Structure formats: C-alpha cells, structure tokens
Amino acid sequence: MPSPTEGPRSLGGWLAVLTHIETTLQQSLVLALDSPAPPGLRGESAPMAPLRVLDERLAQWKTRIDLTEGNAAEVDRLLNAEARALEDWAQALAAAEEKLAKCVGATSL
Secondary structure: OOOHHHOOOOHHHHHHHHHHHHHHHHHHHHHOOOOOOOHHHOOOOOOHHHHHHHHHHHHHHHHHHHHHHHHHHHHHHHHHHHHHHHHHHHHHHHHHHHHHHHHHHHHOO
C-alpha cells in the first residue's frame, strides 16, 4: 500500500485490489458447494444421519461466513486507508496550489 507521500493508488493498484476481492469470493463460492454425506454417516440410524449432515454443513457455512466477514473487514480497512491517503494528497495539492498562486502573484507585481 502506498504511503500518503506516494500519492493515491494507481488504476492498476485498484484493479489488483478488485482482483483480490474477486479471487477471494470465487474461493469462498467453491468451498460453499454442497458436499455429499461422509461415508462414516451412511451406517447411522436413518433419522439421525440427515440431521448430523445438516449440522456439519451448517458449521461449514458458519466458518465460511466468518472467513468472508474477515475478508470484508480487511478490504474495508484497506479502502479506508486509501481514502485517507487520497484526502491527505488532495490537501497537500491544495496547499501547493495556494503557495504557487502566491508566488505567481508576488512575481507579477
């Protein structure tokens, strides 16, 4: 991530961030595909096996949701840092413009 003195992230930098987000989401979707019941559960009594499979799938979904929330929080953190860097850069630009305007005004008198 660029520091505030480096200026805002370039278009290529933003594309890299968006590509990372897309890749992470694709990985999450692949993991979210329903898997068949584990072989060990096939011998259980008929009423309990589906409930156990459901519990395991729900636990997997919970894990994936937690992972996705963590990824989203990291993206929010990165975007907020970039926004702060952009604000700092814009303030520095405004100060430089003001200073330049004063210099130009002083030399034209």
